[in-house]
Amino acid sequence: MSSSAGTFLPDDAIVRPTTIIEATRLDAHLAHLGVKIVLASETFQRTGSFKFRAAYQVATNVPQNLLITASSGNFGQALAYACALIGKSCIIVMPSTSSQIKIAAVREYGGRVELIDTRAKSRKQRVQELAAENPGAFVAASADDPLVIEGNSSLGREIAALNRPFDAVISPVGGGGIASGLIVGLRRAGSAIPVIGAEPLLGNDGARSLRKGRIVVNEFEPDTIADGARTLSVGAHNWKILQHGLQGIIEVPEDKIAEAVRLLFLRANLKAEPTGALSLAAVLTAPERFKSQTVCCVVSGGNVDPSTFAKLLRDRQPGELDDTSA
Amino acid sequence: MSSSAGTFLPDDAIVRPTTIIEATRLDAHLAHLGVKIVLASETFQRTGSFKFRAAYQVATNVPQNLLITASSGNFGQALAYACALIGKSCIIVMPSTSSQIKIAAVREYGGRVELIDTRAKSRKQRVQELAAENPGAFVAASADDPLVIEGNSSLGREIAALNRPFDAVISPVGGGGIASGLIVGLRRAGSAIPVIGAEPLLGNDGARSLRKGRIVVNEFEPDTIADGARTLSVGAHNWKILQHGLQGIIEVPEDKIAEAVRLLFLRANLKAEPTGALSLAAVLTAPERFKSQTVCCVVSGGNVDPSTFAKLLRDRQPGELDDTSA
Numbered sequence: 001m002s003s004s005a006g007t008f009l010p011d012d013a014i015v016r017p018t019t020i021i022e023a024t025r026l027d028a029h030l031a032h033l034g035v036k037i038v039l040a041s042e043t044f045q046r047t048g049s050f051k052f053r054a055a056y057q058v059a060t061n062v063p064q065n066l067l068i069t070a071s072s073g074n075f076g077q078a079l080a081y082a083c084a085l086i087g088k089s090c091i092i093v094m095p096s097t098s099s100q101i102k103i104a105a106v107r108e109y110g111g112r113v114e115l116i117d118t119r120a121k122s123r124k125q126r127v128q129e130l131a132a133e134n135p136g137a138f139v140a141a142s143a144d145d146p147l148v149i150e151g152n153s154s155l156g157r158e159i160a161a162l163n164r165p166f167d168a169v170i171s172p173v174g175g176g177g178i179a180s181g182l183i184v185g186l187r188r189a190g191s192a193i194p195v196i197g198a199e200p201l202l203g204n205d206g207a208r209s210l211r212k213g214r215i216v217v218n219e220f221e222p223d224t225i226a227d228g229a230r231t232l233s234v235g236a237h238n239w240k241i242l243q244h245g246l247q248g249i250i251e252v253p254e255d256k257i258a259e260a261v262r263l264l265f266l267r268a269n270l271k272a273e274p275t276g277a278l279s280l281a282a283v284l285t286a287p288e289r290f291k292s293q294t295v296c297c298v299v300s301g302g303n304v305d306p307s308t309f310a311k312l313l314r315d316r317q318p319g320e321l322d323d324t325s326a
Numbered sequence: 327m328s329s330s331a332g333t334f335l336p337d338d339a340i341v342r343p344t345t346i347i348e349a350t351r352l353d354a355h356l357a358h359l360g361v362k363i364v365l366a367s368e369t370f371q372r373t374g375s376f377k378f379r380a381a382y383q384v385a386t387n388v389p390q391n392l393l394i395t396a397s398s399g400n401f402g403q404a405l406a407y408a409c410a411l412i413g414k415s416c417i418i419v420m421p422s423t424s425s426q427i428k429i430a431a432v433r434e435y436g437g438r439v440e441l442i443d444t445r446a447k448s449r450k451q452r453v454q455e456l457a458a459e460n461p462g463a464f465v466a467a468s469a470d471d472p473l474v475i476e477g478n479s480s481l482g483r484e485i486a487a488l489n490r491p492f493d494a495v496i497s498p499v500g501g502g503g504i505a506s507g508l509i510v511g512l513r514r515a516g517s518a519i520p521v522i523g524a525e526p527l528l529g530n531d532g533a534r535s536l537r538k539g540r541i542v543v544n545e546f547e548p549d550t551i552a553d554g555a556r557t558l559s560v561g562a563h564n565w566k567i568l569q570h571g572l573q574g575i576i577e578v579p580e581d582k583i584a585e586a587v588r589l590l591f592l593r594a595n596l597k598a599e600p601t602g603a604l605s606l607a608a609v610l611t612a613p614e615r616f617k618s619q620t621v622c623c624v625v626s627g628g629n630v631d632p633s634t635f636a637k638l639l640r641d642r643q644p645g646e647l648d649d650t651s652a
Contacts, residue, residue, distance in 0.1 A: 019345060021370050024407065028434050043595045044347050081350065108354055262632075269369045269628035271597045302595035306588075310636040 014085065015053055018158050019044050023268035034292040035283055038166065039264075040159055041299040043272060047109065049228075049301025050155060050178050051078035051142065057151025059083050059090075064138035066090065068130050070123035072098045073228060074301050075142035080111025091137075093126045099305055143175025144235020152178050156185020159193075159296060166193050167293035170279035172300045173197035173206045173249055174229035176238030182298070183245035193296075197242070197249035198282035200224035200257065205233050206242070207249040215239050225308075226257055228275030228300065250282035250289075257281045261312050264299070273304040274312075340411065341379055342371050344484050344624075349594035360618040361609055364492065365590075366485055367625040369598060373435065375554075375627025376481060376504050377404035377468070383477025385409050385416075390464035392416065394456050396449035398424045399554060400627055401468035406437025417463075419452045425631055469501025470561020478504050482511020485519075485622060492519050493619035496605035498626045499523035499532045499575055500555035502564030508624070509571035519622075523568070523575035524608035526550035526583065531559050532568070533575040541565050551634075552583055554601030554626065576608035576615075583607045587638050590625070599630040600638075 021039040030037065042050040055078035059067060067090040069079055076092040083090040092106050096115040106113050116126045131139050141148065155178070159169060169186070171179040183195050199206045203222025209215050217233040224230060234242060260277035263284075264270040279297035283290050347365040356363065368376040381404035385393060393416040395405055402418040409416040418432050422441040432439050442452045457465050467474065481504070485495060495512070497505040509521050525532045529548025535541050543559040550556060560568060586603035589610075590596040605623035609616050 019370075023370075024372060025431065025434060044345075044349075046350060048595050105351065108351060265597060266632060269374050269597050271591060271595050306592060306639045306642070310639045313632045313636045316632070 014046075014056060015154060016045050018042055018155055020162065021268055021270060023270075025267040026263060029263065029267055030283070030287075033287040033290070035287065035290045036294040037280065037283065038164070038294065038296045039268060039270065039299055040155070040296055041270060041272075041302075042155070043270065043276060043299055043302025045301075047074065047077045047081045048303040049074035049078065049273075049276075050152060050298075051075045051301070052082065053154055054142070054148040054151035054177060054181070055079040055082040056085070058140050058145065058147045059086055059088055061147055062138045064136060066134055066137040067140050068127055068134070068137050069093070069140040069142065070127050071142055072102060074303060076106045076111065077102075077109055077303070079140060080106050080109035084110030091130055093123050093130070095123070101305055105303075141235065143177035143231070144237050146237055148177045149181045149184055149237060149241065152181020153185035153188065155298070156182040156187075156191075157189050158185075160186050160189035160191035165294065166296045168194045168196050168247070168290065169296045169298065170196045170198050170250075170282050171298045172226070172229060172275050172278040173199040173234065173242075174231045174275065176206065176234035176242050178298065178300055179246065180238040180241035183241050187245075194247040195245060196247050196282065198252055198278040199249050200226045200229050200278070201251040201253045203229055203231065204249075204251045205231075207251050209234060209239065210243070210246065210249055213243070224257070225254055226275040226278055228273065229278065250286050252278055252281045252285045255317070256284045258312055258315060259317070260284060261309075262316055265313065270299065271302050271304070271309070272299045273301050276300045276302060340372075340382060341480060344368055344481055345370050346488065347594060347596060349596075351593040352589060355589065355593055356609070356613075359613040359616070361613065361616045362620040363606065363609065364490070364620065364622045365594060365596065365625055366481070366622055367596060367598075367628075368481070369596065369602060369625055369628025371627075373400065373403045373407045374629040375400035375404065375599075375602075376478060376624075377401045377627070378408065379480055380468070380474040380477035380503060380507070381405040381408040382411070384466050384471065384473045385412055385414055387473055388464045390462060392460055392463040393466050394453055394460070394463050395419070395466040395468065396453050397468055398428060400629060402432045402437065403428075403435055403629070405466060406432050406435035410436030417456055419449050419456070421449070427631055431629075467561065469503035469557070470563050472563055474503045475507045475510055475563060475567065478507020479511035479514065481624070482508040482513075482517075483515050484511075486512050486515035486517035491620065492622045494520045494522050494573070494616070495622045495624065496522045496524050496576075496608050497624045498552070498555060498601050498604040499525040499560065499568075500557045500601065502532065502560035502568050504624065504626055505572065506564040506567035509567050513571075520573040521571065522573050522608065524578055524604040525575050526552045526555050526604070527577040527579045529555055529557065530575075530577045531557075533577050535560060535565065536569070536572065536575055539569070550583070551580055552601040552604055554599065555604065576612050578604055578607045578611045581643070582610045584638055584641060585643070586610060587635075588642055591639065596625065597628050597630070597635070598625045599627050602626045602628060
């Protein structure tokens with residue numbers, strides 16, 4: 001891996017290996033189901049989510065020196081940082097309604113932010129305009145791109161290298177980038193561990209796609225707290241891998257996502273964003289499916305507004321965690 | 327390391343290696359000071375704090391099968407779990423005013439909890455009574471014990487093995503167990519990295535001890551949010567090492583502890599308990615001391631009540647983190 005010295009150039013390897021966490025009290029909480037959880041956490045990945053794996057792969061492999069993408073979330077931060085590391089430039093198109101924290105983060109990583117009023121112009125339109133203005137630029141997709149899948153495949157390789165007899169790996173599904181990367185990485189490393197998707201029930205286009213045998217598109221951006229899964233559909237490149245590579249997709253209700261965020265915080269000391277908690281939420285949603293199993297839950301990222309997080313902590317449901325389990 | 331099969335026996339090594347985290351946005355926040363932070367986080371250690379290192383060392387090295395200790399915090403959980411792992415029993419004396427969450431955690435790890443009304447009887451008295459009732463029992467100290475120092479020394483060994491040119495390692499100081507263990511572990515591994523203590527200003531007996539050249543005892547348990555440092559004094563065994571082994575102790579005001587908890591959460595995705603945030607808080611308190619340095623901050627644990635944590639998040643001071651840094 002080569003890189004020129006950027007402002008943020010880290011001292012050690014560029015992509016951080018995933019952080020494996022086994023939490024005794026999380027397992028104790030799920031003991032009545034007989035499920036043992038091993039967390040593969042990307043919350044300490046550079047820029048705080050798995051998206052850096054793909055962004056770095058894209059930034060280093062395209063010949064262009066200017067990259068443009070539309071992202072209000074983790075891919076924008078990841079691409080900004082990846083470009084800064086190797087001395088490239090990037091423009092991140094974000095809705096003007098994005099939180100100040102997210103806008104500030106992209107800027108801090110060195111990205112140029114283009115704010116748009118999405119009522120007047122779509123993100124896609126603005127990206128196309130910018131691409132026309134900058135004919136030498138590369139327009140980067142956050143999920144639907146072979147380079148993205150290739151970048152994310154390193155997570156699958158790492159999980160395979162653990163050489164542990166997992167009964168399943170569960171991965172969030174939004175655009176399908178991480179799930180397809182996982183499948184590719186695991187299979188290439190000779191691992192046959194089943195991969196199961198976890199998708200918000202409110203945005204269950206992936207699950208409906210598996211049932212129909214073709215990509216189903218949500219009519220509108222789903223209003224789930226898992227903001228990383230507010231996608232209209234999985235990408236075409238991802239679909240080719242997911243259609244036969246996934247053992248299934250579990251559709252997770254919102255309350256289970258919130259409960260999983262709390263469980264990770266209370267019982268594994270892990271700060272996860274709602275999208276990152278989808279995998280554990282899938283276990284809470286369909287526990288019978290994982291009875292007596294050891295399951296690797298991918299926690300895709302940890303970037304969440306502090307006010308959102310504080311609200312999630314406060315919203316603990318009566319009886320959700322009793323005295324002996326909180 | 328040998329152990330019999332206990333309810334909670336983990337699959338891999340018993341003591342989890344510390345988790346090294348480098349956070350770009352934390353460094354960016356401190357860039358004007360020229361300080362680079364490398365976190366050595368014990369928040370994912372078994373039972374969520376470094377205390378397990380010592381507790382496991384004690385539990386496996388004393389011949390007794392029943393252990394008794396007084397702890398309302400992390401040592402109680404750690405000893406309960408260590409004993410459960412190797413098939414020993416333990417009694418944890420806790421004030422009846424302890425939070426339900428902490429009492430439940432000790433029980434969940436397999437410990438027997440003895441609640442006492444501390445207005446009627448001190449913890450020490452109750453421990454002595456229990457020891458008299460159980461003459462075959464070992465009374466375990468959470469800090470002032472060579473076995474505790476030996477157990478904690480593994481963290482120093484791990485940091486030395488990173489082989490990185492840290493200008494300093496900063497460690498919380500309460501009873502002095504982790505700081506003395508760090509010094510022993512580093513020096514034994516041939517590392518000369520200076521070790522600096524971080525202590526709440528409200529309970530600055532350690533700093534006063536260094537100034538006086540003898541152990542100074544707080545008149546009462548200090549009312550700091552860093553509950554792991556609510557100690558009356560450092561232990562005698564620890565003092566022998568700390569007196570000449572520490573480069574100094576930084577006395578940290580409460581607001582810096584709270585700010586450090588928030589910074590770790592917002593900019594490193596790390597859930598730290600207030601005591602765990604002391605090391606970073608020391609950098610915030612005395613930044614000039616670390617100018618242009620790379621500092622390893624030990625985050626000693628992550629166990630904190632969710633309501634306390636939510637309040638810390640809400641209490642962000644105006645201007646503490648501006649738009650471009652939150």
